[in-house]
Amino acid sequence: MALTMALSGAPPLLAHDVWIEPSSYLPAPGQLVGVRLRVGQDLVGDPIPRIPALVNQFVVEDAGGRRPVVGRPDADPAGLLRVARPGLHIVGYFSHPSRIELPADKFNAYLVAEGLDAVTAQRARRNETGASARELYSRCAKSLLLVGPPGQAQGDRALGFPLELVAERNPYTLGAGQDFPVRLSYQGQPLAGALVVAMNSLNPDAKQAVRTDAKGRVRLRLRPGGMWLVKAVHMVAAPAGADAEWESFWASLTFETPAGNAALD
Template sequence: MLSIGHWGWRGLFAVALLCPNPACAHDFWIEPSTFQPLPGMTISVALRVGQDFIGDPVPYMSNAIDAFFVRQDGEDETLSGSEGLEPAAFLRASGNATAIVAYSSAGSTVELPAGRFKAYLEQYGLDETISERRLREEDAKPARECFYRYAKALLSGTAPSPSVTQLLPFAYEIVPDRDPTTGFGVFRGHIFYDGEPLADARVEALHRQDPSVRLSVRSDAQGGFSLTLPQAGVWLVKSVHMVRAGFFSDCDWESSWASLTFEMPEERP
C-alpha cells in the first residue's frame, strides 16, 4: 500500500487516479509549456507521470516535494503553485542562458506482489536487484519499495550555460557533458549516485513526437554514456537505480528515478 504519511490524502487520491494498478512503474518528468522561451516570457511548468513519454498531470503538492526551483543567471528561485492544482508552477524565463528547472520528491512507498515486482525490475533493467532477490530466496515474496524522483528540464537561452554540466544536490542525477540545447547529434553525459559516478546504469532516451524512437545504453566504469539522438525535437533521458534499503528502513528496497527533458535543435546544413 502507499504511505499516506508522505503524500497526504489528497496526494494519495491523485496517485490512485494515475496508477490504479499497483504493478505499474511510471516515469516522472518535467514538461514546460515551451523549451525555447523568449526573454521575459512567462511559462507554465507541468509535472508528468506516465510511460512512453505519454503522461498524466501531477498537481502541485507541497508535502510531496523536497525541492522545486529554477536555476538561471547564476541564481536559484524556488517554484511553487496552488495546492492540489496543475500546472505545478509558473516562471519568468530570462532567456539569457540555458536555465534548469529542477524537482526532487520527498519520497513515497509502494508494496508490490512478487511477480509484478519482478516484471517491473525486468522492464527497467534492474538486473542486480533481480539477482539479489534470487540469492536471498525472495523471488516468491512481495517487495516494499521506497522511491524518490529527481527530474530536470532545460530551457534554452541565447547562450549555453555551464550550470547544465554541474551537479545539483540530488541523490541521483543525469548530468550532460555539454549543453544539449545548443547542438544536434550525440548526447554525452554521466550518471551520478550520491555525488559519485555510477557504472552499469541503464540510460534510455525517448522522443516526444515519436515515443517508438527509443535508445538505450549502459554507463561505463566512470559513469559516462553516449546516445546518438537521430532527430531534433523534445527528448526525455531517464534512468532508475535501486539499492537494498537500510536496516532501520520500513522498506526492502530504495529506488531513485532520474529524468532530463530538453529540446534538441535542428541540424545545421
C-alpha cells in the same frame, strides 16, 4: 517521512516515469513558463498537481543562481517560472519518498524493465524471487530550457539530487551526427552499469538503451525535432526502520531539439 501511494499520485504498475514538461523549452526573455509534472510511460502522461507534502526541492538555476519554482497547492502546472536572463535554465524537482508494495510478479517484471539486474540477482540469492516487495521511491526530475541563442559555454550542472542525470554538452548546440554525452551520479559519485534510456516524443517506441561506463557516462545519438526524455533508475536496500526492503530513485532529464535549429541541420 514516507508518503502513501495515494498521496503521491502513483502511476499504474510498471508505468513509473515522471518528467518535467514545461509549456515552452525555448521561452522568450520575460516569458512566464508553466512547469508541468507528468507521470506515465512512453511520454504519454497524466498531470501531477503540486502537492506540498511531496516537494523536497522545486528549483530553477541559471546564470544568476538558484531560486524556488513557485506554485499553488493542487495546481497544474505544478510550478510557474518567469525567465529573465539569457542562457540555459535548469529546472529541478526532487520529491520526498513515497511507499508502494508490489506482488512478486509485478516487482520482478519492473526490475527487468528498468535494468535492475543486481536487485534481481540479490532477491534470487535470498530466495525472495517469489516474495512481494515493499519499496520507497523518490523522483529526481530535471529539464533544460534555453532563453536566447545557444552557446557552448552554457552547460547543465548537478543540482545535488541523490540520483542525477547531467548533460555534459548543451543539447541545443548539437550538430548533425554529434553524440550527446550524459553523466549519471548517485550520491554525487559516478554510477557504473546503470541502464540509461532515451526516447523522443515524435517516436517514443524507438528507444535508445545504454549502460553507463565506469565513469557513469553514456553517449546518445539524438535525432532533431521533438522533446527528449532521458531516464535512469537506481535501487538500493532501504534504510533501517523504513518499513520497506528497497529504496529506488528515478532520474529524468528533458529538453527539446527543434527541427529548425541551425545547429542541428
